[in-house]
Amino acid sequence: MKISTRAEYGIRVLVALARAEGSGPVSLTAVARSEKLPHAYLEQLVADLRRARLVTSTRGKAGGYALARPAAEISLVDAMRALDGPILEMPCAGADNLETCARPQDCSVHDVFQRVHESLEGALSGTNLAEVALSAGGPPFPLAVRRKRVAEHAARAAAARAAASAQAPTRPSQPAS
Amino acid sequence: MKISTRAEYGIRVLVALARAEGSGPVSLTAVARSEKLPHAYLEQLVADLRRARLVTSTRGKAGGYALARPAAEISLVDAMRALDGPILEMPCAGADNLETCARPQDCSVHDVFQRVHESLEGALSGTNLAEVALSAGGPPFPLAVRRKRVAEHAARAAAARAAASAQAPTRPSQPAS
DNA sequence: ACAAAGCCGACCCGCTGAGTCGGGATTTAC
DNA sequence: GTAAATCCCGACTCAGCGGGTCGGCTTTGT
Numbered sequence: 001m002k003i004s005t006r007a008e009y010g011i012r013v014l015v016a017l018a019r020a021e022g023s024g025p026v027s028l029t030a031v032a033r034s035e036k037l038p039h040a041y042l043e044q045l046v047a048d049l050r051r052a053r054l055v056t057s058t059r060g061k062a063g064g065y066a067l068a069r070p071a072a073e074i075s076l077v078d079a080m081r082a083l084d085g086p087i088l089e090m091p092c093a094g095a096d097n098l099e100t101c102a103r104p105q106d107c108s109v110h111d112v113f114q115r116v117h118e119s120l121e122g123a124l125s126g127t128n129l130a131e132v133a134l135s136a137g138g139p140p141f142p143l144a145v146r147r148k149r150v151a152e153h154a155a156r157a158a159a160a161r162a163a164a165s166a167q168a169p170t171r172p173s174q175p176a177s
Numbered sequence: 178m179k180i181s182t183r184a185e186y187g188i189r190v191l192v193a194l195a196r197a198e199g200s201g202p203v204s205l206t207a208v209a210r211s212e213k214l215p216h217a218y219l220e221q222l223v224a225d226l227r228r229a230r231l232v233t234s235t236r237g238k239a240g241g242y243a244l245a246r247p248a249a250e251i252s253l254v255d256a257m258r259a260l261d262g263p264i265l266e267m268p269c270a271g272a273d274n275l276e277t278c279a280r281p282q283d284c285s286v287h288d289v290f291q292r293v294h295e296s297l298e299g300a301l302s303g304t305n306l307a308e309v310a311l312s313a314g315g316p317p318f319p320l321a322v323r324r325k326r327v328a329e330h331a332a333r334a335a336a337a338r339a340a341a342s343a344q345a346p347t348r349p350s351q352p353a354s
Numbered sequence: 355a356c357a358a359a360g361c362c363g364a365c366c367c368g369c370t371g372a373g374t375c376g377g378g379a380t381t382t383a384c
Numbered sequence: 385g386t387a388a389a390t391c392c393c394g395a396c397t398c399a400g401c402g403g404g405t406c407g408g409c410t411t412t413g414t
Binding site: 001002003004008011012015016076084087088089090108109111112113115116118119120122123124127132133135 | 178179180181185188189192193253261264265266267285286288289290292293295296297299300301304309310312
Binding site: 029043046059060061065 | 356358359362
């Protein structure tokens with residue numbers, strides 16, 4: 001069993017965004033450089049993240065990506081599913097829920113993998129981006145804030161998260177450049 | 178994340194052997210037929226199981242395979258490792274223990290996957306073949322017992338078991354004659 | 355107008371998972 | 385001693401896919 005680079009890179013991106021929470025959109029180029037990952041490839045992944053409504057995008061110059069919800073409300077299971085599809089696939093079963101087993105009654109391995117699946121899902125759903133971003137320590141994110149877009153983006157994000165209340169940004173302004 | 182057919186088939190074989198515990202060697206052909214799996218492919222898998230000392234083999238006519246230890250003493254983590262290699266691989270890290278991370282200090286995803294790894298290992302090591310064989314229910318195994326070989330095999334298995342408990346049974350990397 | 359971003363579809367390419375094949379070595383039954 | 389059943393083993397194939405790259409749009413700030 002192995003973890004795809006999709007999952008790894010995708011989570012790295014998400015963590016990077018989590019660290020930059022409240023600082024307006026972060027360009028993929030910035031993330032790619034800082035994490036030393038292939039920009040063109042990240043574009044694909046982050047597209048999936050956007051389709052899964054985990055991140056919001058802002059187009060045009062000084063655009064970029066940001067988390068669609070507060071980092072604490074995004075669990076890793078969401079991320080993994082968006083990036084890699086079902087948490088656990090196996091030939092015997094089919095989808096994420098391993099219901100469609102080919103050998104209905106006497107499948108000897110069914111509940112084994114069911115158990116594995118649950119354990120996996122538990123571990124992933126029990127962790128959110130905020131935790132990961134913290135535990136990884138390090139500086140928040142080395143980026144220049146584009147002030148103009150912050151307010152705009154905040155509105156967009158607020159709209160996206162619909163009912164959630166915006167919380168105080170961790171590091172609002174750091175125009176170091 | 179997905180489960181390879183190696184793992185699935187391999188465990189099916191082991192469960193089949195577990196059900197036939199004490200009845201002397203079971204031929205691969207029998208298992209392949211009863212489980213509807215490709216015999217030639219199983220040969221490969223079971224060879225790995227043998228190298229990992231999870232099963233013993235008896236050659237010649239009326240030969241076959243049997244568990245090297247009592248089913249209750251074979252955990253799924255052993256099986257998985259024998260069949261699939263490291264429980265969790267990921268690009269960031271390397272081997273089963275994810276020590277060799279490329280980005281030593283600020284790897285944001287490291288402990289995430291460490292956690293996943295532990296959870297996985299826990300789920301697997303907490304289940305043994307006897308449990309699985311039971312939970313799957315069904316008839317023990319539809320096979321004709323070759324009485325002549327049973328006693329002979331029992332002795333062989335006992336010997337193997339003794340040898341196995343004498344040395345560390347985890348990773349047999351030394352040449353075994 | 356231009357540059358900096360996101361967006362998107364097409365393409366490429368080597369690796370590996372999932373088998374197959376053919377033959378050899380062992381053992382038992384007749 | 386020959387045949388049959390079995391394990392044993394190395395070589396081979398083959399499709400799919402993970403892991404990217406490329407080129408070209410569209411959107412937007414200055």
